[in-house]
Amino acid sequence: MIAGERTSTSRRPDAELAAHTARRQGDSAGILRTRRLLDEDFSLERAWSEINDEPARAAASTVEALMYSLRAGGAALACPHARRGLSELNEAQLHEVSARLQKFQPNIARPWTPVEVELLVAIWVDLHG
Numbered sequence: 001m002i003a004g005e006r007t008s009t010s011r012r013p014d015a016e017l018a019a020h021t022a023r024r025q026g027d028s029a030g031i032l033r034t035r036r037l038l039d040e041d042f043s044l045e046r047a048w049s050e051i052n053d054e055p056a057r058a059a060a061s062t063v064e065a066l067m068y069s070l071r072a073g074g075a076a077l078a079c080p081h082a083r084r085g086l087s088e089l090n091e092a093q094l095h096e097v098s099a100r101l102q103k104f105q106p107n108i109a110r111p112w113t114p115v116e117v118e119l120l121v122a123i124w125v126d127l128h129g
Contacts, residue, residue: 058088063097070101071109074116077123086120087127094124 027035037047058066066085069076076082089097098120101112112120 056088057090058085058093062088063093067097067100070097070112070120071104073110074112074119077120083123083127086124089124094121 036042037050062085066082066089069079069082069085077086086094098117101117101120102114104111
């Protein structure tokens with residue numbers, strides 16, 4: 001119960017649920033997902049399956065290390081450590097990295113050209129079979 005909130009015995013359960021949901025509008029997708037998984041009507045097997053079937057994401061440190069190595073330009077794709085980092089990205093992360101590469105500030109590194117990004121994507125596709 002929220003401090004200062006009154007409870008009313010005349011409220012219907014569906015009205016309470018609507019009020020409770022309205023308070024939670026600011027919750028993130030992760031919090032809402034966690035609440036759904038913890039619901040008593042959600043079976044353990046179903047929760048286990050949903051958690052373990054998520055597409056794997058590379059760690060943020062891996063993405064940042066890859067971005068650092070790719071500051072050297074498209075030639076960096078020949079390096080084994082860059083390819084390993086690239087192989088760990090999921091598709092959403094690949095899109096994020098591609099966008100960031102094209103937005104490099106000139107004082108940090110030369111922005112990647114669309115041709116270089118296409119090469120990056122082609123290598124990612126080859127690595128993911």
